[in-house]
Amino acid sequence: MTAWGAASTPPPGWYPDPEQPAYVRWWNGAAWTEHRSAAWQPPTAAAWAGPGPSTPRIDYLLPTNRDGFAVTAGYLALLSFVPNPLTSIPAIVCGWVALRRMPTTGRLGRGRAWFGIVAGGISLGLFTLGMLVAIVAN
Numbered sequence: 001m002t003a004w005g006a007a008s009t010p011p012p013g014w015y016p017d018p019e020q021p022a023y024v025r026w027w028n029g030a031a032w033t034e035h036r037s038a039a040w041q042p043p044t045a046a047a048w049a050g051p052g053p054s055t056p057r058i059d060y061l062l063p064t065n066r067d068g069f070a071v072t073a074g075y076l077a078l079l080s081f082v083p084n085p086l087t088s089i090p091a092i093v094c095g096w097v098a099l100r101r102m103p104t105t106g107r108l109g110r111g112r113a114w115f116g117i118v119a120g121g122i123s124l125g126l127f128t129l130g131m132l133v134a135i136v137a138n
Contacts, residue, residue, distance in 0.1 A: 009029065009030065010027060010029075011029060012026075012027060012028050012029040013026075013027060014026055014027075014037070015027050016039065017032075017036060017039075018032075020036070021039075022038065022039055023036045023037060023038055023039055024036070024037050024038075024039050025037075065107060065108050066107060066108050066109035066112065067098045067101055067102055067105060067107040067108070067109040067113070068098075069094045069095070069097045069098035069101065069109075069113070070094070070095070070098035070099075070102070070107070070108075070109025070110070070112040070113040070116070071109060071112060072090075072094045072098075072116075073091050073092075073094035073095035073098055073112055073113050073115070073116025073117070073120070074109075074112035074113075074115050074116055076088075076090050076091035076094060076116060076120065077091045077095075077115050077116040077118075077119035077120055077123075078119075079091075080119050080120050080122075080123035080124075081119070081123070082123075083123045083124070083126040083127040083130065084123065084127055085124060085127055087120070087123070088119075088120040088121070088123035088124040088127065089120065089124060090120075091116040091117070091119065091120030091123075092116065092117050092120040092121060092124070094113075094116055095112075095113040095114065095115070095116030095117035095120065096113075096117060098110075098112070098113035098116075099113045099114075099117075
């Protein structure tokens with residue numbers, strides 16, 4: 001008894017080609033066929049050329065090739081238009097992290113990062129001012 005059951009041959013399928021190691025070959029259950037295909041090879045660093053060409057219309061609508069922290073800072077800054085520390089502090093932090101990472105990653109998003117820092121700072125300032133006024137008024 002073999003690993004494939006009672007039969008002594010493997011079931012039909014793609015197997016490494018015994019004649020050409022860089023290929024796989026179809027075994028029909030009884031014999032090799034003429035059907036070959038290149039075996040999968042993991043991608044190499046040379047194969048990765050980086051992000052593709054930029055499409056301005058899509059880049060404007062979708063945050064493609066943007067640092068994730070910069071995108072997050074921008075959205076948190078939008079939520080900070082209602083002054084609160086829950087979105088303004090993370091907007092500032094994400095914007096700062098994005099600005100620190102961008103020179104090494106080569107990603108875009110400097111404007112979004114600065115928007116997160118500035119809008120988050122204004123929101124946090126207004127929230128703090130409102131809290132101080134409320135405390136002093138009581």
